[in-house]
Amino acid sequence: KAGVTQTPRYLIKTRGQQVTLSCSPISGHRSVSWYQQTPGQGLQFLFEYFSETQRNKGNFPGRFSGRQFSNSRSEMNVSTLELGDSALYLCASSLAGGVRGTEAFFGQGTRLTVV
Amino acid sequence: TQLLEQSPQFLSIQEGENLTVYCNSSSVFSSLQWYRQEPGEGPVLLVTVVTGGEVKKLKRLTFQFGDARKDSSLHITAAQPGDTGLYLCAGGGGSQGNLIFGKGTKLSVKP
Numbered sequence: 283k284a285g286v287t288q289t290p291r292y293l294i295k296t297r298g299q300q301v302t303l304s305c306s307p308i309s310g311h312r313s314v315s316w317y318q319q320t321p322g323q324g325l326q327f328l329f330e331y332f333s334e335t336q337r338n339k340g341n342f343p344g345r346f347s348g349r350q351f352s353n354s355r356s357e358m359n360v361s362t363l364e365l366g367d368s369a370l371y372l373c374a375s376s377l378a379g380g381v382r383g384t385e386a387f388f389g390q391g392t393r394l395t396v397v
Numbered sequence: 398t399q400l401l402e403q404s405p406q407f408l409s410i411q412e413g414e415n416l417t418v419y420c421n422s423s424s425v426f427s428s429l430q431w432y433r434q435e436p437g438e439g440p441v442l443l444v445t446v447v448t449g450g451e452v453k454k455l456k457r458l459t460f461q462f463g464d465a466r467k468d469s470s471l472h473i474t475a476a477q478p479g480d481t482g483l484y485l486c487a488g489g490g491g492s493q494g495n496l497i498f499g500k501g502t503k504l505s506v507k508p
Contacts, residue, residue, distance in 0.1 A: 286439070288439075315495060315496075317498075323500075324485075324498060324499070324500035324501060325440075325485065325498040325500075325501075326498075327495045327496070327497075327498075330495055338495050340495070370437075372439050372440070374439075385430060385442050385445055386430075386440075386442065386487075386496060387442065388432075388439030388440050388441070389439050390437075390438050390439050391437075391438070391439050393437070
């Protein structure tokens, strides 16, 4: 059974640019969550998508957005990049997600560096 | 705001020693999970505990969920260099419907 696939693995962007990250969940998983991980703040929840709808959202500015397609694949977009957006972005898939907090299976992450 | 506090933040021990990592909160969680993350990789799920007082064993790792479902501990017996990594606890049933993660315990086991 294939795991969660995130692309690209590494990305270098310039301040002010925008970026799109992709995540393919485990087959059969309908929930995809995105997290930002930095050394100082740890893992911070960005948003969760379930059946193409954003179901939960963390406390991030509107520059961070996402979507989910009918095949459960998800993309995350960050516009007007800032230096502070440099982080490891992790995608996690689960069967249901939501308030039952079911088990999350993570991809390897995308390391974004903003210069 | 629901928070999970992990302690200690850093732990450096010799191979063969025992250790315990703690995960505490003032909030009740419907479940609690432990993950291990290696540098440059995503976290890997180790275990999920859902019942207050539950104890689960995974080889040399013992996980316990507090009776009130507000805290958890991870005990490693006879640590090995392969146990090195960042250990994260995560609580299910967050107010935003997401998993709440602690900041992690960075464990280094020296041969």
